[in-house]
Amino acid sequence: MDIKNKFREKLKDFQKLKLYEAINWEKYNYMSVSHHSTAIEGSSLTESESQMLLDEGITPKGKPLEHSVMEKDHYSALRFVAKEAKTKRKVTPEFIKAVSSRVMHGTGKEYNAMGGQFDSSKGEYRKLGVFAGDTSFPNYQKLEGMVQTICDELEKKINKVTAVTEIYDLAFDFHFDLVSVHPFADGNGRVSRLMMSYILMYHGHTPAIINKQDRQEYIDSLKKSRKIENTGPLRGFLYAQQIKHFDKQIEAQRSSGKDIFLSMLI
Secondary structure: OOHHHHHHHHHHHHHHHOHHHOOOHHHHHHHHHHHHHHHHOOOOOOHHHHHHHHHHOOOOOOOOHHHHHHHHHHHHHHHHHHHHHHOOOOOOHHHHHHHHHHHOOOOOOEEEEOOEEEEHHHOOOOOOOOEEOOEEOOOHHHHHHHHHHHHHHHHHHOOOOOOHHHHHHHHHHHHHHHHHHOOOOOOHHHHHHHHHHHHHHHOOOOOOOOOHHHHHHHHHHHHHHHHHOOOHHHHHHHHHHHHHHHHHHHHHHHOOOOOHHHHHHO
């Protein structure tokens, strides 16, 4: 069975549980997504610390305050994205900037670069070069046109996809396109994953999740896709991640007395 067929079968099993009808399931699922996404970017909070922070506002002791701010801002951005998905807001550069401003609200800063001043906490495009390891990203002077192009391409497809794997493919590919443009000085991974989830929620699906334990495999799949100029490696990884996520929630539901939130995080 190929990865897409396995995904379809697992999604059917997950949907039969109707977890989304349970009290607070959506909230804890969003907490899980935020925990993993920020952990991928360096947050040191544990599963239980994330739950206490996002559910009760308790900041963990002995951890960098920035990590708590990252998680709270991501959770806020995810809730914003979910709200906008219900209205089927058009994906535009302005919308993406609005998501970025929420992601970077508490950790962004003003820059004085050769290209001029900009403020990452306001969702403004970078005006400097960006490198990640051995990967270089497009010149900042090209960003406006590149982001507009990928938004225009999405607009042509977003209301035409109907099959579940068509929807997921579109979401995964937009994530790849946006993170490859890297329009912001920081937070590009989080924003790109949020926009991926936005497309899924636009079509009535739950947000996508990437497990923090699989961070290196995630990065490797992005590099492979860039190298061959094909999203196949990233798609395969992301489908496997969703299957893994569904399996954990199905198992948690079947195991009485098990903490569903922690099972989603681990």
